[in-house]
Amino acid sequence: MTTIAMASPALLAYEQLAPIYDRFTAAYDHDGWVARLEQLAREYGLNGRRALDVGCGTGKSFMPLLRRGYDVWACDISPAMVARARMRDGVEPERVFVADMRELPELGAFELVTCLDDAINYLLTDTDLAAAFASVARALAPDGVYIFDANSLATYRAGFGPRASFERPDAAARWRGETTTPIEAGAVCAASIEIAGTAAVSRHVQRHHPEPAIRHALASAGLACRAVLGQSTGGVLHGNADEETHTKLVYLAGRAG
DSSP, X not given: OXXXXXXXXXXXXXXXXXXXXXXXXTTOOHHHHHHXXXXXXXXXXXXXXXXXXXXXXXXXTTHHHHHTTOEEEEEESOHHHHHHHTTSTTOOGGGEEEOOTTSOOXXXXXXXXXXXXXXXXXXXXXXXXXXXXXXHHHHEEEEEEEEEEEEOHHHHHHHSSTTOEEEEGGXXXXXXXXXXXXXXXXXXXXXXXXXXXXXXXXXXXXXXXXXXXXXXXXXXXXXXXXXXEEEETTTEXXXXXXXXXXXXXXXXXXXXX
């Protein structure tokens, strides 16, 4: 594992969260959500079935693509998450591997690259963001589509502030916001998931990335932003992205020019 991966707060967070992740996210409709994202990608030129899912977690984000006949490869920074993804039905274990999104290995060209469930927000500096986009650019086919989401300001203010607290009874876990400073554009925020019956705490440190910063980082990597959509609870997509009301912003990008 690379030095930058070993130093990543995301790695530490998901090594702790892996045993309960599927129960913690049991209410998420990945099938419906990914189906909508795939259709959106096809509207913006996706033509091919070789896909790379970056930050794949336990595989919930790539299984809908696998069921739709895609030739799927996937990676995550957490070995514990990757181990669970490899155990899913129909998965070829060698196609799911540990990797840092800032240093993706050479695997050939992909028509579709996805990075979902706010994985981008674990990149805490502009340099990290640019490195991740440059890494994707090297993996993206000339006419490929890159689709990813980023948490909105509304999500950070509602979920990462000091009053934010909710339980996931099925996962025996509680989410607690930790950010005491005002949450504005570009803020670094933190929250913890306390796992009942253990001393384990999964601490999540994320940065809000404003749309101009994302567009700039994409351009620095030779990628162009094709569309930005808002997303509300339930994975519903909206044509006019709004940081103040939508939970996420969904970006589609491709090679510049």
